[in-house]
Amino acid sequence: MLAYLIRRLGQAALVMAVMATIVFFGLYTVGNPIDLLINPEDDLAAQEAAMRRLGLDQPIWVQFGHFVGGIFEGDLGTSFVHNRPALELILSRLPATLELVFFAMLLAVLIGVPLGMIAGLRPDAPSSKAIMAASILGFSIPNFWQGLMLIMLFAVYWGILPAGGRGDTVDVLGIPVSFLTWDGLKHLFLPALNLAIFKMSLVIRLARAGTAEVALQDYVKYARARGLSPSRVIGVHVLKNILIPVVTVLGLETGNAIAFAVVTETVFAWPGIGKLLIDSINLLDRPVVVAYLMLTVFMFVMINFLVDIGYSLLDPRVRIQARGR
Amino acid sequence: MSAAADTPLRRLAGDFVKSPSAVVAAIGLVLIVLAAVFAGAVAPQNPYDLAQIDIFDGSLPPGSTGFDGFHYLLGTDEQGRDMLSAIIYGLRISLSVSFISVSVAVLIGLVMGMLAAWRGGWVDSLIMRIVDIQLSFPALLVALLLLAALGKGVDKVILALIIVLWAYFARTVRGAALVEIRKDYITAARSQALPGWRILFGHLLPNVMPPVIVIATVQIANAISIEAALSFLGVGVPITEPSLGLLIANGFDYLLSGRYWISFYPGIALLLTLVCINVVGDQIRDILNPRMQR
Numbered sequence: 001m002l003a004y005l006i007r008r009l010g011q012a013a014l015v016m017a018v019m020a021t022i023v024f025f026g027l028y029t030v031g032n033p034i035d036l037l038i039n040p041e042d043d044l045a046a047q048e049a050a051m052r053r054l055g056l057d058q059p060i061w062v063q064f065g066h067f068v069g070g071i072f073e074g075d076l077g078t079s080f081v082h083n084r085p086a087l088e089l090i091l092s093r094l095p096a097t098l099e100l101v102f103f104a105m106l107l108a109v110l111i112g113v114p115l116g117m118i119a120g121l122r123p124d125a126p127s128s129k130a131i132m133a134a135s136i137l138g139f140s141i142p143n144f145w146q147g148l149m150l151i152m153l154f155a156v157y158w159g160i161l162p163a164g165g166r167g168d169t170v171d172v173l174g175i176p177v178s179f180l181t182w183d184g185l186k187h188l189f190l191p192a193l194n195l196a197i198f199k200m201s202l203v204i205r206l207a208r209a210g211t212a213e214v215a216l217q218d219y220v221k222y223a224r225a226r227g228l229s230p231s232r233v234i235g236v237h238v239l240k241n242i243l244i245p246v247v248t249v250l251g252l253e254t255g256n257a258i259a260f261a262v263v264t265e266t267v268f269a270w271p272g273i274g275k276l277l278i279d280s281i282n283l284l285d286r287p288v289v290v291a292y293l294m295l296t297v298f299m300f301v302m303i304n305f306l307v308d309i310g311y312s313l314l315d316p317r318v319r320i321q322a323r324g325r
Numbered sequence: 326m327s328a329a330a331d332t333p334l335r336r337l338a339g340d341f342v343k344s345p346s347a348v349v350a351a352i353g354l355v356l357i358v359l360a361a362v363f364a365g366a367v368a369p370q371n372p373y374d375l376a377q378i379d380i381f382d383g384s385l386p387p388g389s390t391g392f393d394g395f396h397y398l399l400g401t402d403e404q405g406r407d408m409l410s411a412i413i414y415g416l417r418i419s420l421s422v423s424f425i426s427v428s429v430a431v432l433i434g435l436v437m438g439m440l441a442a443w444r445g446g447w448v449d450s451l452i453m454r455i456v457d458i459q460l461s462f463p464a465l466l467v468a469l470l471l472l473a474a475l476g477k478g479v480d481k482v483i484l485a486l487i488i489v490l491w492a493y494f495a496r497t498v499r500g501a502a503l504v505e506i507r508k509d510y511i512t513a514a515r516s517q518a519l520p521g522w523r524i525l526f527g528h529l530l531p532n533v534m535p536p537v538i539v540i541a542t543v544q545i546a547n548a549i550s551i552e553a554a555l556s557f558l559g560v561g562v563p564i565t566e567p568s569l570g571l572l573i574a575n576g577f578d579y580l581l582s583g584r585y586w587i588s589f590y591p592g593i594a595l596l597l598t599l600v601c602i603n604v605v606g607d608q609i610r611d612i613l614n615p616r617m618q619r
Contacts, residue, residue, distance in 0.1 A: 278560075300462055301461075
C-alpha cells in the first residue's frame, strides 16, 4: 500500500513537472503580461520599473530557475495581477468551488437516485421513458449553454433568482460559506443545479440499472414475501444495494466536477478557483495558472488514490496490487 | 437477418434502420453536415462579408424584416448579422475542427495502440502508462491548460484536441489488438514471415476498426462540446472564425437585456448536432458490440 502511494506520488510529481514546464514557457511565448497590466500612458521608464518589480526583465531561463528554486521553499510565485502569493490566492478561492461542487453532488444524488429508481422499477411506464429521455438530453446538452438558459429563465424572465455572484456569506471557522444565508442559498442554487445536471443524468442511469438488477434478487423477493411494505423494501433493501456503484462513480466524478466548475463559475460569475483560472489565463498571470495546475494535479492524484482505497474497502475482491500494471 | 445481408456494410445498414430514432438522427446529421459543407450556398447571407450586413438591422428579434426587405428568420446580432447564416458558418467551423482532430487522433491512436499490443514489453508499458496518466485528468481541463500555453487559434484548438483525444483510441485499439493477435489468421500471417508492418496494417488493422468506429463517433461529439466550451471560455477559436461556442459566448452579454436569440439558437444548433451524433453512435455501438449480436 505504501509503495503504491509512493509510486502514485512520483507519477504525479512527473506530470506536474512536465505540465508546469510546458505552461510556464508557453505563457511566456503567448504574450507579455506587462502590456495588459500597466497604464498605456506610462512612459518607458515606468514600464521597465514594473517589469523589474515582477522579475519579467530577466531572461526566461533565469525566471524559470527562480520558479523551480521557489517550489522547494513552498513558494509558487506571486500573482502579477493581485500581488499576493499565487498559492494563497488559490486557497482563498477554493472554499467557494468546493461548496459549489458539494452541493452539485448532493442535488445529483437527491434528485437522480429517486428518478433512476422509478425508471428501474417500472421500465415501460411513460414516466420512466420520459426520465430516460431527459437523462439522454442531460448528457448531450452543452454545460455552458444550459447555464445561460437557466439564467434566462430564472433570472431574466421569472426574476426569482440572481444571475450571478455569491451573495451574502457567513464565516464558519474563518471560511466564508454561502449556504447558511437565504441570499447565499439563492445565489448557490442555479450554479449548483447547472453543475449537477450532467451528474444527475449519470446517477439516473446507474440507479436505474442497479434497481432493475437488484429488484430480481432473492433477498428482495424474500423481503416482499415476509410482507414488508413496498416502501420499506424499496427504501431499505433496494436503495442500500444500489448505492455502492453510485457512490464510487460519484467519487470518481468529483475531479471532473472540479474541472467543469471552470465553465459553471465563468457563466455564473461564481468566485471560485475556476473563474480565477480563466481570468488569470486572459491576463497572462503566469504564477497563478502554474500554481492552479500543480494544485489540481495533486488533488486529482489524491482523489484517484482515495477512490482506489474506497474500492478495496467496499469490495474486497478488488486488490490494489492487481491494478498496478 | 435477411438473405440480402451478405456484406458487412449492408448488414450494418440493415441493422441500423431497425431503430426509427436512429434513422431520424442519421438523416438530421446528414442534413447538418451538408448545410455546414455547403454553407456558402445554403446560408441566406455571408455573415462575414461586410457588404452584406447592415448595422441598422442590429439586434432584431427572430422573424423581423430588415430595411432592405431581408427576412431574418432567427433574428440578428448586435452588428446586424443574420443569426441563421452565422449559425451555419459556425457549424462549419465546429464540425471541421472536431472532424480533423478526431481523424488525426484516430491515426495516432491506431499506430500507438497496435504498437503497444504488438511489441509488448517496455514499449507497451511506456505507451499505456502515458495513456493512463492522461486519461486520469478531464479532457476539458488538459485542453484548457494546453491552450493557455499555446494561445488562441483554430490550428491550436485542433492540436490541443488531438493531444487530449489520442489516448482514448490508443487504449481501445490496444485492447482490441491484444484479442486479435492471438487468433489464427495472425499466426498464419506470421508463419508466412510477412514483415511486421504488413501484418499490422494489412491484417490487424481491419479487424480492430469496429470498436474504433464506435469510439470515434462518441469522440466527435466530445470534441465538438470541448471546442465549444473552450471557445466560450475565450481560449478557443479567434473572433474572426467564430464557432457555435463563440457565437453563444457573444450572445451572453445580451441575454440579461432579454435579447435571448443571439445565444439561444446557436445553442439549439449545437444541442441538435450533439444529440444526433450520440443517437447514431449509440445505435452503431449496439450493432457492432459482439455481445449484442445474435
